[in-house]
Amino acid sequence: MASVEFTRRTLLRSSAAGAAGLAFGFGGVRRALAGDLTIGIVYVGARDDFGWNQAHAVAMDALKQVAGVKVVEEENVPETDACAKTMESMINLDGAGLILATSFGYYTPFVVDVAKKYPKVEFRHAAPLWNKDKDPKNAGSYFGYLNQAHYIDGVAAGLCTKSNKIGFVAAKPIASVLSNINSVLLGARKTNPNATVQVIFTGDWSLPVREAEAANALVDAGCDVVTCHVDGPKVVIETAEKRGVKTCGHNASQAPLAPKGFITGAEYKWETIYKQYAAELGKGQPLPNMLAGGYEGDMVRNTPFGAGASDEAKKAALAAIEDLKAKKPIYVGPLKDNKTGKIVIDKAYDNLDPYLDQMDYLLEGVIGSIT
Amino acid sequence: MDSGAPAAGEVSGAVLPAAPSERAASDLALRLRAGSEYVAIPALALAIAAFLFSLFLLAIGKSPIDFVDNIWRGGFGSGFSFQNTLQRSAPLILTALAVAIPARIGLIMIGGEGALVLGGFASAAIATPMVGVVAPWLTLIVMASAGVAVGALWIGLAGFLRYARGVNETISSLLLTYIGVAIMNFFVEGSLRDLSNPNKPSTRPIGEAYMVGKIPGTDVHWGFLAGLILAVGLQILMTRTTFGFAARVTGGNMRAALAQGLPVGKLIVACAMIAGACAGLAGFYEVAAIQGRANASLAAGYGFTGILVSFLARHNPLAIVPVAILFGGLVAAGGLIQRRMGLPDATVLVLQGLIFVVLLTSETLYGRFAIFKTAASKDRT
Amino acid sequence: MNTPLAIVLIAMLGGAIRVSTPFMFVAVGECLTEKSGRINLGLEGTLVLGAMVAYAGSYRTGSPWLGVLLAGLAGSCLGAMHGVICKLPRVNDVAVGIAMMLFGTGVAFFFGKPYIQPTAPRLVSIPLGAWSDNADLGSALNVNPLFFVGVLAALALGWALRNTRWGLIVRTVGDSAAAARAIGISVDLVRFLTTTAGGFLAGIGGAFLSLSYPGSWNQGLSSGQGLMAVALVIFARWSPERCVLAALLFGGAGAIGPALQSIGVTQGYYFFNAAPYILTLGIMVATSSAKRSARDIPGELAMAK
Secondary structure (H helix, E strand, O other): OHHHHHHHHHHHHHHHOOHHHHHHHHHHHHHHHHOOEEEEEEOOOOOOOOOHHHHHHHHOHHHHOOOOEEEEEEOOOOOOHHHHHHHHHHHHHHOEEEEEEOOHHHHHHHHHHHHHHOOOOEEEEOOOOOOOOOOOOOOOEEEEOOHHHHHHHHHHHHHHOOOOEEEEEEOOOOHHHHHHHHHHHHHHHHHOOOOEEEEEEOOOOOOHHHHHHHHHHHHHOOOOEEEEEOOOOHHHHHHHHHOOOEEEEEEOOOHHHOOOOEEEEEEEOHHHHHHHHHHHHHHOOOOOOEEEEOHHHOOEEEOOOOOOOOHHHHHHHHHHHHHHHOOOOOOEOOEEEOOOOOEEEOOEOOOOOHHHHOOOOOEOOEEOOOO | OOOOOOOHHHHHHHHOOOOOOOOOOOHHHHHHHHHHHHHHHHHHHHHHHHHHHHHHHHHOOOOHHHHHHHHHHHHHOOHHHHHHHHHHHHHHHHHHHHHHHHHHOOOOOOOHHHHHHHHHHHHHHHHOOOOOOOOHHHHHHHHHHHHHHHHHHHHHHHHHHHHHHOOOHHHHHHHHHHHHHHHHHHHHOOOOOOOOOOOOOEOOOOOHHHOOOEOOOOOOEHHHHHHHHHHHHHHHHHHHOHHHHHHHHHHHOHHHHHHOOOOHHHHHHHHHHHHHHHHHHHHHHHHHHHHOOOEHHHOOOHHHHHHHHHHHOOOOHHHHHHHHHHHHHHHHHHHHHHHHHOOOHHHHHHHHHHHHHHHHHHHHHOOOOHHHOOOHHHHOO | OOOHHHHHHHHHHHHHHHHHHHHHHHHHHHHHHHHOOOOOOOHHHHHHHHHHHHHHHHHHHOOHHHHHHHHHHHHHHHHHHHHHHHHOOOOOHHHHHHHHHHHHHHHHHHHHHHHOOOOOOOOOOEEOOOOOOOHHHHHHOEEOHHHHHHHHHHHHHHHHHHHOHHHHHHHHHHHOHHHHHHOOOOHHHHHHHHHHHHHHHHHHHHHHHHHOOOOOOOOOOOOOHHHHHHHHHHHOOOOHHHHHHHHHHHHHHHOHHHHHHHOOOOOOHHHHHOHHHHHHHHHHHHHOOOOOOOOOOOOOOOOOO
């Protein structure tokens, strides 16, 4: 389990490396026990957006219940110096000892710089970006590998599509989105070798009108299963349901939105991470620098099957989930990209291999371009 | 926007110095008294807005006293808070200047956002091959020049289209903003993308050594000082030079300006380019002082906020500075209000809207109180 | 009928019908306001508030049409507020509009929080394409009744402005307040009413967003459509009928990006997605001329006060 490894590495690190890290580790403990650790949480959007931010906010409840921990939250903080200033303000004015920054774009340069400036405060950031060689020891990352749940979406969708075309509405071509698209393709190819995934990029995280247009365009192009990776998937799922095609969800359960066509959906299980943080804070232990995983670490899940899932699809999906829990790899080479035909996956990669975090291509079988 | 629409009251009022020639001994006192109107009325407006917002808070069961306390602590009350405020106001001063200068010649340019984004992008793009080869100080000069030039060309284009083709500059500058953001995204996610940063498409970072630092002894970057200097410089340009005078005449009555033989076309394009240069410079500082690279976060809305700042300052470059600081302070304090009072960010939007509506409404009070009346202020309409 | 070109054209037709309606309502409302010589730049906030109120109203009462009405009323309130404030001497209507945009958006976000997640009853579309056996065309021609309401409102307004006494009054106020006062018209009252009516229409535009297409309420719903619609009034040169055409063009062009990606034309999608802006600018540059620009503008409009 990756999370255990990272934890172990962290412990080794804190015994060997910098006094700053050590000083904090136990400083933080003492403060937690004394009952005055303040945790500052920074969100990029509204806490109740029925999407990415809400998934975090709901799971944060675990932290609020730890005795002696006070949580302060600020939402709609853009990925500019506003985020650095917000974190500093939490430290200077609220006395925060731990900062949780929940948007990808906060990391470089803001989390890294503020972490260097305040070595006694701990920072954890929700994307697998912390680099143990380069980045400050009082910073760290946590993440759920949602692509594993999207892989399951693909496995089920492959058996539910008649046109062999799965539509994907995507926001921006960043690594985690590309990984979700590619994983849907690989899942679908597992059960249906003829399946293709057609992707439409909207260009931003929340553009409801364009998301609806994209869903319509995918259906017009013959896709009969539609899924997405945007901040709030409600519009895509409802539009697809109205057009009478099947859907797979993202981020939270969209099952009630599509009573006829919902197959399953990819969801984070942030509570696993925040509960572990809460437990460690409660016991007065330092937090791991890196805490990330997928099905094998119970950090992602799939929405319970909807009416759109055939029995065959359910069976295949459940079997594939067991495979993932047993760490069976998703990316098994040789696989080519869809632009140049170059081999980008040369061998079988562990599902948490950092190489996969650097993904900047769509695999052959995906129709779409990242620029 | 329309050539025939004079804004005479504004030209004779806020723009020209109150009394042109006679400077008696008591003149300073009179001017102080007249000037105090510009402090007293906004202060009154802020108090009224705070009162209205307090009613809102009471209605949702929160304490107005906490609110006032948090505004003070979060935005102004300590060295940290005030520097936080100043830093947040830095881009707003520059983007507000990008609205104010064209407004003087009668143009409403709302495309500062696009010029900021493209200016910032140009700075980062031109720096990419220079980092590690050319000395930082030279690179920064080239970057700033590129940002300023691209910004000036972008808004200058809207000015040129206005003059040469009669294309309304308000809509063209807004359209150009969306197009500018698309251009930036195309390159940042395409050919200029830094592949080592997979989760936030950006150009390659320019690196610590090539960044503009903070003003010594503070936590505020140099962009703030640049805004201050430009505000003063542009105030002088617009009020004390032939260029400024010609621009204001054109803004007051374009037909009259044409009749007098003023080079209206050149003036329009020049004002538009100055505006674009200011916004482009804001983009340069976003890249060189904050992000260290160009990415979609350049389009953070500073250009749009600048429109409001400029209007609140009645397009007066000097007045833009305090208004931008007020705005920066509200945003900085807004965070603390969210955190301490457990309120959503939308409350801060309501507060901002309320303050600005009341501040703008209070403009109707100027000249109504005898206590501020002076001989000089009587010719103000 | 399933050639790539047909797919793109059908998508543009569907897009024009689906996406244009909010632009149309806001632009027609703003056109009326500007005809009387006042600018309300705050319709973005009105649109957002209308969307929230309509969704909340439909969810609470179970009747989407009641939601539409409530949205119109909420829009009127913001419009009336703008109208009252801008009546005061020396108050700048453009600036107040921008501040009202913040205020309206803030109020909508604050009170809209509980309605992001629930599903409210939506407006039902009319399947005008049922005759066609092409399913895509059929779905493109699923037209919401509000689309026709908007078109009719625009036509009626255009006719009334040209042919009725009431229209003459509005135009007189917009062209010369002094002349209007001289013949005993209350300029402030007329402008108050046109701003309120403009707010009403913009509120209904918001109702279309949340109750028809995309048919959901969240904070990113409008993303600047209200601001763009206000700008489209300039593009349409202050004619309600041309506002409809401008909105249709803008909506149709907005469908180009997703449609091209769906047929496999994927390189450079940022520019396809920016097609409405590029196209509008191109048309403006092509059709404007330095001499004619001031012809249609109401004389009292002075954005640069």
